[in-house]
C-alpha cells in the first residue's frame with residue numbers, strides 16, 4: 001500500500017532523495033523570499049510594507065532551514081531541474097509579478113499589489129496544505145519535526161495575512177478584480193502543481209528505483225488530484241474569509 005506517509009518516509013530515508021526534496025524546497029523558499037523582499041521595497045503603502053518584509057524574512061528563513069537540514073546530514077544542495085521549479089514555472093506563465101518588473105525601481109501600482117496578494121493567497125494555500133501534511137508525517141520526528149512544525153505555523157500565518165489583506169481590498173471595492181485574478185492564478189497553479197509533482201515523482205522514482213507499476217500508480221494519483229482540483233477543488237484557493245489569526249504578520253520577524 002502506498003501512502004503519503006510511506007512515500008515521504010522513503011524519501012527521507014534516502015540521502016539522494018532527501019537532498020533533492022530539500023533542494024527543491026529551499027529554492028522555492030529563497031525565490032519567495034527574494035520576491036517579497038523586492039515587493040516590500042517597491043510598495044508605497046506604509047502599513048503593508050513591513051508585513052511584506054516580514055513575509056519575505058519568513059521565506060528566507062525557511063530556505064535556510066531546508067539547507068540546514070541538508071547540512072545536518074552532511075549533504076550539499078543539488079541543482080533543481082526547471083521542470084520541478086514551481087515558483088519559476090508560475091512566474092514564466094505570467095502569474096504573480098514578473099521578476100523583470102520587480103528588478104525595476106518604479107513603485108508598485110494598486111493593481112500590482114492586488115496581483116501580489118492574489119498570487120500569495122493561492123500559493124500560500126498550497127504551502128500551508130503541504131506543510132500540514134509534512135507535520136502529520138514528521139511532526140514528532142526528532143531530526144526534522146521542529147523545523148516542519150515551525151514552517152507550517154508560518155505558512156498558516158502567511159495564508160491568514162493574505163485573506164485579511166484581500167478582504168480589506170475587497171471592502172474597498174476591488175472584489176470583482178480580485179476574484180478574476182484569483183481564478184486565473186488558481187487555474188494556472190493547479191496545472192503547474194500537477195506538472196511539477198509528476199516531474200519530481202519521476203526523479204524520485206529513478207533515485208529510489210521504483211517499479212513501473214508503483215510509478216504508474218503515483219502518476220495516476222497526481223492526475224486524479226488534478227482532476228479533483230479542476231472540477232471544483234480550486235475554489236478552496238479563491239475563497240476569502242476572515243482568518244482565525246488576526247494581523248498575523250504585524251510584528252517584525254524575530255531575529
Ligand SMILES: [Fe+2]
Nearest residue numbers: 029058059062
Ligand atoms: Fe515558506
Ligand SMILES: [Fe+2]
Nearest residue numbers: 124127155158
Ligand atoms: Fe509562505
